Amino acid sequence: MKPSVVTIEPSFCKDCSIRGSSVCSALDASELRQFEHLGRRAQFAPCETVFSEEDIATSYFNVLDGVMRLYKLLPDGRRQIVGFALPGDFLGMNISGRHNFSADAIGAVAVCQFAKAPFGRFIEDRPHLLRRINELAIRELSQARDHMVLLGRRSAEEKVATFLLSWRERLIPLHGPSNTVALPMSRQDIADYLGLTIETVSRTFTKLERDGVIEIIHGGISLLDPARAEALAAA
Amino acid sequence: MKPSVVTIEPSFCKDCSIRGSSVCSALDASELRQFEHLGRRAQFAPCETVFSEEDIATSYFNVLDGVMRLYKLLPDGRRQIVGFALPGDFLGMNISGRHNFSADAIGAVAVCQFAKAPFGRFIEDRPHLLRRINELAIRELSQARDHMVLLGRRSAEEKVATFLLSWRERLIPLHGPSNTVALPMSRQDIADYLGLTIETVSRTFTKLERDGVIEIIHGGISLLDPARAEALAAA
DNA sequence: GCCCAAAATTGATCTGGGTCAACTGGCTTT
């Protein structure tokens, strides 16, 4: 784990890569110029922790680049990854004043960080921004429920197939549609996301490859038979 | 499944039992009087479906009385209960325009039903209400993540102990604190909530009773040894 | 009260995925 590099540099929202897909899509050009002064760019090195569960939440984060793992730990060390955050995702919403999960960078990550208080004041008289945030929360809630079904009621093979397809789906806005699916997270991360062990994930990947559904490539997979993968994921 | 009885009766928000715990807590007395005209009381008989996944969402619901099960089905019939709704809970938020889970009454249920459009217009210029709704969504999101940990990483005994404790917790605002915990839902419901089978739930209840942690009583359980239950749930 | 159906419990057995352990193959370091 390398030391973190935090760069404070002038950042222009209008040039931002995630402008349009994140919370900021709710803002018009003039608001955006004010908004600019609220955010501060920050970089996180691979494996660096951005915030931890139970930490006082002092900031909101907009992911600009890279992938983060969001997880909760049980006292004995068992881990459940509750999601992966990609560019455009907005983190830090909570009601208790504390984060309710931990987040760390998988590869290098860049975020736009907003101090809680000024951000709160900015929202105060901009209900359209609040509506946008609400929209994001409701979308996440829907995803969370889908994931509950996966965790509670699906077999290992269904879990892996579903994960690969939905991950591919999430990468479309970033890389365009492709059957080559980059998997920046480790097998252990995938296991902890799907409620499996690393061995079962590995075996299931191998099985899917043997069955001609995927090809395991360096840093990801190639989806050879999307239709069959869909069938495995649906049933 | 008896036929539904829908009663449209004059209902007064100020006298409402859940006034203060639901969305409406964000409204002042004068707003409440206007709000009154938006809602319509409806009753649902035991086992009756309030709405189904993929239905066009035309209403929001405020649970007034009774308990609902919220669930998703896989094509082959496997079911995952994603939550139970109690008085004060607000249902119907979504972004797709369709419900993303099904909901049915467990016992008799009374709700306050709001047509989507007028409710949306009412929120429009009342950001404090929107903030309240956002708060509820974020709280649910946090609960959903806790439940993911349970589904993905906990043993059967831990699941059941955790469920009993958190259900007891949820009943406090309704019945006051008590070691007697009413369980209006069936064993099958509990199983589908915890990602287990009905047999495993039944066996685990029996084991907890044999161990002196709970006593199984009619329509629920009595928590004999809360400390031990906490220990089972935490580890 | 008695009857019937549904819900819950209990027992016997099976199995998907976990556990434990060994091995492989890239990378990095020197």
Add this chain to the structure above:
DNA sequence: AAAGCCAGTTGACCCAGATCAATTTTGGGC
């Protein structure tokens, strides 16, 4: 290029919880 080190894979075995199959209990209707 040798050594060391992880991340990932594979194999052998095991067990928590699923499945299958009876009971037993509960509750509602008459």
